[in-house]
Amino acid sequence: MRLEKIILRHIKMPMKAPFTTSFGTVDEKELLLIEAKDASGITGWGETVAFVAPWYTEETLKTTWHMLKDYLIPILLNKEIGHPDEVTSLFAPIRRNCMAKASIEGAVWDIYAQQTKQSLAQALGGHKQRIEVGVSVGIQPSTAQLIKLIKGHIEKGYKRVKVKIKPGYDIEVVQAIRAELPDLPLMVDANSAYTLDDINMLQQLDDYQLLMIEQPLAPDDIVDHATLQRKIKTPICLDESITSFEDARRAITLGSCGVINIKIGRVGGLTEAKRIHDLCKENGIPVWCGGMLEAGIGRAHNIALTSLSHFILPGDTAGSSHYWFEDIIEPEVIVKDGYIEVPQSVGIGYAPNMAVIDKLTICTEVYQ
Ligand SMILES: O=C(O)CCC(=O)C1=CC=C[C@@H](O)[C@@H]1C(=O)O
Ligand SMILES: [Mg+2]
Structure with missing residues (x-):
């Protein structure tokens, strides 16, 4: 596959009830949706999971955005990828930032599943x-x-x-x-x-x-x-x-x-x-x-x-x-x-x- 277009959407979802942990409360969820388009016309989707503040791990919505925009998307865009496992190696020079990496890797797995006519499972x-x-x-x-x-x-x-x-x-x-x-x-x-x-x-x-x-x-x-x-x-x-x-x-x-x-x-x-x-x-x-x-x-x-x-x-x-x-x-x-x-x-x-x-x-x- 070759990703030729990636659309990032910042969305905000109201929650039915607030979720409180030992660190604080989340009462709405903000996330980035990754819509990745492959040269053959297949679209794969991914989602960032980092919260707005770094209380669970060090990543935040804004750090995932920065990593995607300035590092991860430039690595993947227009690169020939044979299997989603290769994404892990392509991202290896970049330390941590796991949630940013996972969001776009998920979209690549989705495209791969569709290309090979299988469910993601x-x-x-x-x-x-x-x-x-x-x-x-x-x-x-x-x-x-x-x-x-x-x-x-x-x-x-x-x-x-x-x-x-x-x-x-x-x-x-x-x-x-x-x-x-x-x-x-x-x-x-x-x-x-x-x-x-x-x-x-x-x-x-x-x-x-x-x-x-x-x-x-x-x-x-x-x-x-x-x-x-x-x-x-x-x-x-x-x-x-x-x-x-x-x-x-x-x-x-x-x-x-x-x-x-x-x-x-x-x-x-x-x-x-x-x-x-x-x-x-x-x-x-x-x-x-x-x-x-x-x-x-x-x-x-x-x-x-x-x-x-x-x-x-x-x-x-x-x-x-x-x-x-x-x-x-x-x-x-x-x-x-x-x-x-x-x-x-x-x-x-x-x-x-x-x-x-x-x-x-x-x-x-x-x-x-
Ligand atoms: O997604 C869910 O329903 C699980 C939520 C949950 O327990 C957690 C989500 C995010 C951070 C934590 O507070 C907690 C966890 O640590 O597993
Ligand atoms: Mg936990």
């Missing part, structure tokens, strides 16, 4: 017909509200619930949920809100049959996580700490985690995500697909990735209606009894809804 080597999904619940003003929300999600069929924790909003919250919902498949995500000084509290969490504790310690750490994992029974799941295959290899070698959350944007694209999946499979480390409050294009990429065999735990890819009044794809992503059907049609299996996209677009830039 098949192009990646995924065979699952449907995927099991859970839901992530942000910090709520009260435990009663949190439990009410969780019950609503269970009624909708979601297979597991992840709740956010932070110092002062942890053990009591877990205790209260367990008192009412003793059998709920439950996990917690701390987004690096703790240190090894909090080991007592983290050990107490062992009493609540949690599936895992996600990223309790620093976002760039694997050493302290290894120490902690030796002192608690609940498996640690790494999120922020894993930005590449090499990070995953080192964390597994050190025993820093029992589970890895794979996010396409955090690791720089689908090719790297697949490599981490394969490594975890070889090493018996369960994986699941994390979420970044994606709009429809990002959600479609997550679904395709999750169709790979070793995504054995329910991911965070909820249905479109969980966050959005109106998603940017048709049909929207539907969750039924906790499952999403993996589209079997060619490409990502969802069409961009141009009427909605046009309504949400703040500005557009074209590169050719």
Whole structure:
């Protein structure tokens, strides 16, 4: 393939409800949509997942824009690409900036799937017909509200619930949920809100049959996580700490985690995500697909990735209606009894809804 035109659209999507973590609140999502046109007339779509502020990782909407415009698009434009895996090598001289890289690499994978007349899932080597999904619940003003929300999600069929924790909003919250919902498949995500000084509290969490504790310690750490994992029974799941295959290899070698959350944007694209999946499979480390409050294009990429065999735990890819009044794809992503059907049609299996996209677009830039 040869990309001869790339259109970037900056869009802003209102959210049904704010999403609060230990760092702050997101109440609308801004993102860049990448529409990449190949010389043969095929169009592929990608989406950036970085937030407006750098609280989850160092990338932001503006840094992804800068990287795409000044480095990544110039590398790919008019270059002959045989397979999407080559994009990872072409981008290798550029350090990190994983979310920027992943957004356009996703569009290349979409074009490749269409060219080879496969679904994106098949192009990646995924065979699952449907995927099991859970839901992530942000910090709520009260435990009663949190439990009410969780019950609503269970009624909708979601297979597991992840709740956010932070110092002062942890053990009591877990205790209260367990008192009412003793059998709920439950996990917690701390987004690096703790240190090894909090080991007592983290050990107490062992009493609540949690599936895992996600990223309790620093976002760039694997050493302290290894120490902690030796002192608690609940498996640690790494999120922020894993930005590449090499990070995953080192964390597994050190025993820093029992589970890895794979996010396409955090690791720089689908090719790297697949490599981490394969490594975890070889090493018996369960994986699941994390979420970044994606709009429809990002959600479609997550679904395709999750169709790979070793995504054995329910991911965070909820249905479109969980966050959005109106998603940017048709049909929207539907969750039924906790499952999403993996589209079997060619490409990502969802069409961009141009009427909605046009309504949400703040500005557009074209590169050719
Ligand atoms: O996309 C989703 O529904 C998952 C949302 C979610 O839990 C997260 C999104 C972005 C940053 C974090 O707060 C958190 C995570 O760390 O996994
Ligand atoms: Mg997380």
